[in-house]
Amino acid sequence: MHKDSRFCPLRWFGVAILLITLVWSGCAPPPRVAMPERPPVERPVAKPPVQPPKPADVGDDVFTAAENFYRQKQYDKALDTYTAYLSRYPNGSWVADSLLKIGMIHREKGRLAQALSSFQKLSLDFPNSALAAEAEVASFPIYYQMKNYGGVIQRATSLLKQRLAPDIYRQTVDWLAQAYFASGRAADALLVYAQAMGNVDATTQLAFRKNMESMAAKTDPDELMRLVNRIGQPEMQGEIVYFAAAGYFQKEDYDKAHAAIDLFRKDYPQNPKRSQIDALALQIKQQAEYEKHTIGCILPLSGTYEAYGKRALRGIEMAQYMFGATRPSEPVTVLVKDSQSTPEGSAAAVRELADAKVAAILGPIGSADSAAETSQSLGIPILVLTQKDRITQIGNQVFRHFITPEMQAEKLVSYAVTSKGLRRFAVLYPKDSYGTGMMNAFWDRVQAAGGTMVGAEGYDPASADFGLPIQKLTGAFFQGQPSGTPPNADIDVLFIPESPARVSQILPQLVYYNLKPRLILGTNLWHTPAMMPLAGGLDAELVCTDAFDPDIEKAPVPEFVKLCTETYNEKPGLIEAITYDSASILFESVLKPKIRFRSDIRKELLAMPSWIGVTGKTRFLPNRDCQKELLIFRIQTDRFLDMTGF
Template sequence: MKRRYNNTILSVIFLFLYACIPVEKIPDVSVVKADSENELLSKAERLFQQNSYSEALKLYDEYISKYPRGASAPDVLMKEGIIYTSTGKHRIARNVYKYLIAHYPDSLQVPDARIEILGTFYNEGQYKEVIGQADEVVKYIRSDPQISRLYSLLGDAYLAVGSPVNSVYFYSKANERSKLPERNTVGKKIKDTIGKLSSEDMKLLLDRVEDNQTRGELMYCLGNAWLKENRREDAFRILSEFIGKFPDHENVSQVKQSLSEFQKISEYNRCTVGCLLPLTGSYKIYGNKALRGIELALSEAMDSVQNPGQPAVNIIVKDSASDPNQAVRAIGELANEKVAAVIGPIITAEVAGKEAQQNGIPIVTLTQKEKITDIGDYVFRNFLTPKMQVEAIVLYAVKTLGMHSFAILYPNEKYGETFMRLFCEEVASLGGTIAGAEYYNPNDTDFRGPIRKIANSPAFDALFIPDAPNKAGLIIPQLALYNISGVQLFGTNLWHSDELARMAHKLVQGAVFPDVFFAESSSPEVQLFVRNFQKTFGETPGFIEAVAYDTAVMLFQMVRRPDIRDRSSLKNELMRVRDFRGATGLTSFDSSGEAHKRLNLLRIRGRGFEELSY
């Protein structure tokens, strides 16, 4: 129900008697006995108090008719306005107030009449009129009750048009000038409206408002909002300040309890990093590859010659066993062991990420899982993704090779469909076209059907085949059967295998694919990593070892820094990583926690690979 804005008035008059009367000097009237005037006014007042508005209106009208110069005439008009407002006749009430202002400009009721005019607009749903005319009205009011009422009305209007930030601001201005019991009413409005704000809005208002009650409520709500967003250190700071400044606030006890729990959670071992990897189960080969990369980074970090005077770094390794429940339990165990951050997992990253986010632990996942960093601001990803690969291929094809038309042959399963979709989107974004896209059964060995369809497509410059080398090695030789030749072949990082060159040796020459790591790179960082890895483990590392190594090196460097004193600071520092130079090239993290890398583009040459510049 809309709020009604009524003021105390002492008399009433029918609108038709004055609505059209021009502003001019009121003519003299005969002097009547004071007792007759007072008697008429008293009778009208009694009827008004009894809510007999129709009868009261008649007597107020009679008063104005007989005593237009009476001392109570402005009060009578104000009382008439409240009658019309209470009966929903807001336009008539507005004309009453305008008449009062025009004919009794020196009356003390004029400022109230101006405010009540805004009230009639509000009651009619004309909220923008309230906001637009308020600046003019404020010039004519001086008393605290009037100022409080005007600002409260402005707060209501801004709330009605969907601007709770401005609403809270004007409620706070009203609260500065209000007294009990109005202060309780405005205070409830402030509390209810703050509940509609985002944490960013609350922070903005803290820099604008001066009213202590509003500031206290903002600090309390902002602290709780930050707790829900897992901005634990920010929440601790603002809630600690809240307790100090508002020790008598009704929620102080609850805040003290929250801070006590927060302190328990926030305690952590600064130089201990957790590792959550699939060391057993179906994906153990990948987990153990990643662990070897992390262990190499740890051995280098502990080298006292290279890192004199640095605090020791420790790792706690947990096996996810590729099981979601085990991954959740492992994150809980790492939280209890107070690790600074977690590396991994490769599989079960989503459930692990949610648990780490809940515990306020930065976690750098090694997964291709889509939208993994959408879980929260403590969840990062440092891995080779389909999107990265597609962006690198299409950019090279369009900008370096000048190609604009493409075809796609892809397996009818998730991997192929994902790459096909991303490839189409990236080609379109760079102004290219897809001449044809055909899928095949991933279990087939004869691909003549889909190849024939591709051959019948409009001419294209390049063919993209997002599949493993054993499949690509079967498909590529069959292309010539349908006169598909002289086109550039593109694949994914799965083509980084000797098997493809062996299966389709001459036909696959010049094919290009991306990868995040190339062990034969001329990069000094890659050469050092490969040399140390081979010395330690007796084999050449692959991209999983390299990504895990880079991730560990980044984290080990950060946790040792004396200026990073809590997990929130560590999380924020990860977001600020720009062009970290490692075995996988340059790595940067954006504000969402996604890694950005410039991938290697490799070309098949003979039975080996060579780096391309792009």
């Protein structure tokens, strides 16, 4: 290539400079333009900030105040404040809440009609509110209290068709079941619970089952069995069958109980109640497994009451002998256990007799609580020989055959009022359990007979001075009168529940302090020859009561007295006589052909017509206490004159 055509940077740089110079020099400068002056800027004056609009008064403060009063249980203030809210804000946000709380307050105060009015207004004005359901539930206890069970049933049934909160649902089911049960529809009540089980949590299920058990225990088991097929859930069906079996057991209908148990084991073998049904079956088996011809007997053959125990044993031995003589083909075995005169010994004796599978138990004498409780727990009928108050309330297996303070008081008061026409009574008694019990029984009978109790004075059982209580009865003590002054209290009848030895000390002091009743009454403790000398020289008539008299000529007493005299060389007393009758009653009852279970013995005793024995007529009342016709005697210096016929 030719060397002149090569690119030379320096040459081109010079050319560029030359061109720029020519352009610059050939262009005229632009004319200057005058700029107008800017006017002064006025700065804006600061304005006060704009306040937001004041919110409308919607009553929140009033409602909050009412709620605070309600939480503090200041119900009157809360009621006034809720009412003020409704008056000032009839369309407010808290109207429904206020109506509910107003109803609650009225209900709490017992104003049931006003409470219902408030609840009903809430339901009508706010039918779609959750509070409407609460108002319905709140009204249930009111209808229930008013015994308007139909109202509860109607409203609860309707409410359950809605979608409810869990707590509202639980309460509604509860009230519906309770209303059904109260109206005599136990099966429907149980069905309500059973059908609700799948809709509640485990805690509520437990509560429902507890209520079901309580209801089922009071429901006829036949009705329970009819209910089984109405329940769709197998587990609940099994529970109802169990409840029915338990009901039959309580009614002592063991055949039907067995049938229910068999059904349970066949159709519901995995049911949670299986262990309980097996225990029930075992109890029924124990009722059937006993020695039909064996009677247990508990007596104090040692210890404090040994003398009474040995006399009672005579009565039992004579009863066994006489029963065998009249019914040789049906011998009776008697197993005798010593109570050792203690409660612990009595309870141990019951357990030993239970192991021996006795049909029933006779005894003990005196303190019988522990023996009765043990026998009741084991399901063995027991016939106790005691005056202990309310002993038969221990349970349905406990019977009593003995004379009680109430029996004696009733006989004595009846004689005084009916035979003698006397109305003014007083009691002089020792302050011990025997004397106090007799005094209370006597007082009750006097009032029941329309008599007047002038007074009742107690004394120290260890004292031999009876002057102070006697003067209190006469009124002399309160007026400061000396002894021998005519009393101002006119006492017709004086009751002294004491032993003959103490009565012999009291009677002279009655004369000394010028207490002169026309009739002086005593208990069966007076029915002894030791009282005869005390009758001499008295203006008053001495009278006592008892259940047995060996000198009565009416059968079967003479034969019994003869047997005792020939066997033991002395006449029988009350202890021998009452144990003789008690044993005879049991022998006769346990050997009835229809007796299959121990419970049948109990039923036989209750169904027994008046038993005519050596202690008179006897029968057992529904409370299993005995009813006896006592004797009444006028004490004379040479005999006890029978005044039973008045």
